Amino acid sequence: MTFSLRRRPDQRLDLSPLVPHLLGGKTAAEIERVELQTTRARVDVAEIFRLRMGDPGSIRIEGACERLDRVGRAMTGGEVVVEGDVGVQAGRLMTAGRLVLHGNAGPWAASGLKGGVVEIHGAAGDFLGGPLAGEMAGMRGGTVIVHGGAGDRAGDRMRRGTIIIEGEAGACAGSRMIAGTLIVGRRAGALPGFLMKRGTIILGEGCSVLSPTFVDCGRHELVAMRLWAGFVDSLSNPAAALLRQPLLRLAGDMAVLGKGEIFIRNRN
Numbered sequence: 237m238t239f240s241l242r243r244r245p246d247q248r249l250d251l252s253p254l255v256p257h258l259l260g261g262k263t264a265a266e267i268e269r270v271e272l273q274t275t276r277a278r279v280d281v282a283e284i285f286r287l288r289m290g291d292p293g294s295i296r297i298e299g300a301c302e303r304l305d306r307v308g309r310a311m312t313g314g315e316v317v318v319e320g321d322v323g324v325q326a327g328r329l330m331t332a333g334r335l336v337l338h339g340n341a342g343p344w345a346a347s348g349l350k351g352g353v354v355e356i357h358g359a360a361g362d363f364l365g366g367p368l369a370g371e372m373a374g375m376r377g378g379t380v381i382v383h384g385g386a387g388d389r390a391g392d393r394m395r396r397g398t399i400i401i402e403g404e405a406g407a408c409a410g411s412r413m414i415a416g417t418l419i420v421g422r423r424a425g426a427l428p429g430f431l432m433k434r435g436t437i438i439l440g441e442g443c444s445v446l447s448p449t450f451v452d453c454g455r456h457e458l459v460a461m462r463l464w465a466g467f468v469d470s471l472s473n474p475a476a477a478l479l480r481q482p483l484l485r486l487a488g489d490m491a492v493l494g495k496g497e498i499f500i501r502n503r504n
Contacts, residue, residue, distance in 0.1 A: 241299035256314030308335035359384035366392035450488035
């Protein structure tokens with residue numbers, strides 16, 4: 237099932253209704269009448285997209301732009317593939333399925349993710365996998381792969397799951413982590429792991445500023461990392477190669493619970 241954008245919308249659109257479990261069993265006419273919540277005027281699918289019917293379990297959105305928000309929100313299965321950029325909260329609250337973005341994602345991509353896979357071939361904005369205001373936890377499961385870079389506070393308050401960023405990450409990557417794994421293939425900004433309680437952060441090229449509340453535990457070649465590389469290899473070859481190398485281990489953040497860890501290949 238394919239949705240082709242007719243023109244760039246003049247307002248932000250909420251695409252959360254365009255997911256497999258909500259479109260299954262609907263006719264073309266019913267889908268075209270689905271309303272996309274906006275900031276100003278009421279808009280339905282037919283005004284914005286050209287629809288080509290097909291399997292609702294496999295949805296394709298063509299010609300996307302950054303004004304399309306909440307793409308793939310709360311998916312429970314199936315696949316959504318997007319050609320182009322998307323706005324905020326892509327893949328938020330997914331429990332299963334696969335969301336593939338052939339472009340950039342805005343802030344809060346994979347926020348509250350519980351299961352499934354989000355793959356971003358471009359860059360991700362701030363708070364990748366992080367919570368919205370007032371929420372106590374960010375990602376609770378699932379896997380996120382970003383082939384480009386990510387903004388500030390990727391993995392903020394992460395509870396479970398895996399985030400792989402093949403490029404660089406901004407400041408405070410893995411801030412306030414509760415558990416889970418965050419892998420940054422290249423360099424991270426200042427203060428990775430800021431106030432993290434538990435969890436694992438792996439940095440390929442170090443960071444600009446490291447908090448003094450992390451304790452140097454020496455360089456290690458861990459069997460657990462090589463086993464983890466076997467799983468990661470199917471998701472990201474660069475990340476798997478990083479895990480197979482000797483890594484410097486730092487324990488912290490000692491300013492809080494202190495049961496987290498940062499592994500660094502090259503500490504600069």
